[in-house]
Amino acid sequence: MRTGQRTRDRSQSPEAAGSPRATRLPAFAAGPVVAVALVMAAVLTALSGRYGFHRDELYFVEAGRRLAWGYVDQPPLTPLLARLSTGLFGDTPMGLRVVAALLCVAIVVVAALVSRELGAGRGPQVLTAVAVATSSAILTTGHMLATSTFDNLAWLVLCLLVLRVVRTGDGRWYLAIGAVTGIALLNKFLVVVLVGALLVALLAVGPRKALATWWLAAGVVVALAVAAPTLVWQAAHGWPQLTVASGISTENGVENRVTFVPFQFVYLAPPYAALWLAGIWRLLRDPAVRWARALPVTYLALVVVMLAVAGKPYYLLGLLIALLAAGAQPVLAWAARGRRAWLVPAAVLLSLVVDVGAALPVWPVDSLNPVNAVNKEQGEQVGxxxxxxxxxxxxxxxxxxxxxxxxxxxxxxxxxxxxxxxxxxxxxxxxxxxxxxxxxxxxxxxxxxxxxxxxxxxxxxxxxxxxxxxxxxxxxxxxxxxxxxxxxxxxxxxxxxxxxxxxxxxxxxxxx
Structure with a gap:
């Protein structure tokens, strides 16, 4: 009797409940999620020709005309995307920004897949897609091409793939992780910080067995092979990106440190802070998904790192979106209790109105200054x-x-x-x-x-x-x-x- 009782206790313990299991996932809400993403893309495309090129976009187009395996301030992927997009869709702001809109469509879909990976059903998946599609950061980077546009997608895909490895125990997913990391390195070296922090978090809080496979080493080889050309270019030129990063930290260090934490609550939308905060709490406390607690640990650790090195506040957006996806389920469950269901659509509507006004070129140019004071990227597209x-x-x-x-x-x-x-x-x-x-x-x-x-x-x-x-x-x-x-x-x-x-x-x- 006591032996059976001990067996039942072990099966219901937090460690057992929080262990990753290769269980059958809920169905993917493909129809509504893709519909949300396409509506967002339609809005972005309809407005993409207003104002004009952003300063950085002008630079990316020039770099794309001089394709190389590296530049002093960036790897080659964003200039390559600029060249492809303008070549296919026209050398105009609208033509350039098609690729940015498509990348953000992928971000919306992958965010919903992260929610599903953590056991969320149709409702939380759709809420995740809607929240991401109406967030100021995604609307901003979907409206204009930036290195962060692809970076956000790469970070989010890596979060999804790491969750898949941990949940299923199938180390072969490390090959996909390596490929995505290598491609991300062709866009921005910042992804090394994410990968390193995820590995440390898995070592610190587990499940460590996810690292006990030779597939991890194979993934590292894949990443290095994909990124080798730009790494060789940087090494041959004395790693100029380190000089650039040091200059940015020195020039904007105080501002970045002061604004880093407050901007975490602003970049997606202040009402959506409830989602990603709930995601952190859920992954750390809910026994059913504590197998994924390395994700919030990674985010919290990287906040400390970014404050130390004066990183820009938007550097962690991809990780923040993954946490938002984790929080959709508990927020909907909370809203369903009592008479709080109206709060979710109200928060989405408020965020939509504010974020569209702040992120997209919906204002007459002559009346842009109030918005430009909040989002200076708007003014950078004029003149x-x-x-x-x-x-x-x-x-x-x-x-x-x-x-x-x-x-x-x-x-x-x-x-x-x-x-x-x-x-x-x-x-x-x-x-x-x-x-x-x-x-x-x-x-x-x-x-x-x-x-x-x-x-x-x-x-x-x-x-x-x-x-x-x-x-x-x-x-x-x-x-x-x-x-x-x-x-x-x-x-x-x-x-x-x-x-x-x-x-x-x-x-x-x-x-x-």
Whole structure:
């Protein structure tokens, strides 16, 4: 009798209940989940042509025209996606952003699959899809192409695959994990932090047997094989991305640390914090899914790491979405008790209205400033053709006989890319810049000893000191009064460089 009782007690203990089991999962709510994703994609596509290119998008398009296995500030995947998207769908903001919308469709679907992997049925899966599709971060990165667009998807897929390994005990999934990690490394090296933290979390809180397989080593080999070309490129060039990362941390360290935790509650939507907080609580406390507790442990550990290294607040978004997916089931169960069911649709509606207004170009450009104060990425999509026109006005001040020896030099890659894109109808030559990979795409010849048209922020007097006889000849005006970084940018005419360009170039190069 006592032996049987001990057997029953063991079977009902938290350890046993929380052990991963290869049980049959609920059916996937494919119809409504895909419908939610496609509606989101339709909205993104309908609005994608408003305003214009973002600064970073202009840079990605330029990088895509110069395909390489690496760049000083990034691996090759996002520039490659920019080239493919503009090649297939048109060299316009709408054409470029098709690939971003498709990536976010995948994010919505994978988020619902994470919810299912944790035992959630149709209702929580659909709530997960709706919450992700109406979150500000996904709408922002779905509207415009960014490295974080693919990064969020890669992190989320890795969370799903790790859960699958732990739940089923089938180590062959490590091959898929390796492939996804390798592809993610072709986009951003940050994924190494996620993979490392997941491994440490599994060692710390288990189930450790998920690591006791040679398939894990095979997955590492796959990841390294896929990422090898860009890793070799970085090594051959002295790992410039480490220099870039260090510069970003130094330049924005205080701001990143101050805003990191508060922005965790903002990036998806404040009402959705209830979902991911419930996900953390569920995975740590619910015996039925405690086998997945490495996921919240990874997130909490990485929050500490990011605060220490001054990482940007959006770096953990993919992991945050996975936790949101885990929290959909308990939140719906809580809402179903009593008279609280109305809270869920109310939270979704509130988030939808606020997030669409903050993330998407639904406002007239002339009234954009209040939204731009909350989401500066909106303002970064305004004024680039006007910048090229302003530069052209100053260029015409240079005597025609001197223009053959003149150079347009810009402070950052957005300015240079905008001049290259929009300057041809104005008769402008190509622009040069020492910013990021633009510094590798050409140095003015030493024979260019004539005037320099310098494009710089008013505070950057150090840059003007590298040239002779500079005087303000104009300023940039986007024509809409939008307070973005380029509004009021100085256009200076300088007599020439202070040294030959080949000597001056190392001093002009910068990584942030």
């Amino acid at each position: 680039w053709p006007e910048l090229a026109g302003s530069v052209a006005g100053v260029w015409r001040q240079i005597p025609a006989g001197e223009r053959g020896r003149a150079v347009i030099f810009t402070q950052n890659y957005g300015e240079a890319a905008a001049i290259d894109r929009y300057g041809t109808p104005f008769g402008l030559p190509r622009a040069y810049s020492g910013h990021m990979s633009f510094a590798d795409w050409g140095v003015p010849p030493d024979s260019a000893t004539g005037p320099v048209l310098l494009v710089r922020f008013p505070a950057n007097a150090e840059l003007a000191a590298q040239f002779r006889g500079c005087r303000v000849a104009g300023t940039v005006d986007n024509g809409h009064g939008v307070h973005n970084p380029e509004q009021g940018t100085l256009l200076e005419l300088c007599d020439g460089p202070s040294s030959p360009w080949s000597v001056l170039w190392p001093r002009l190069r910068h990584f942030y």
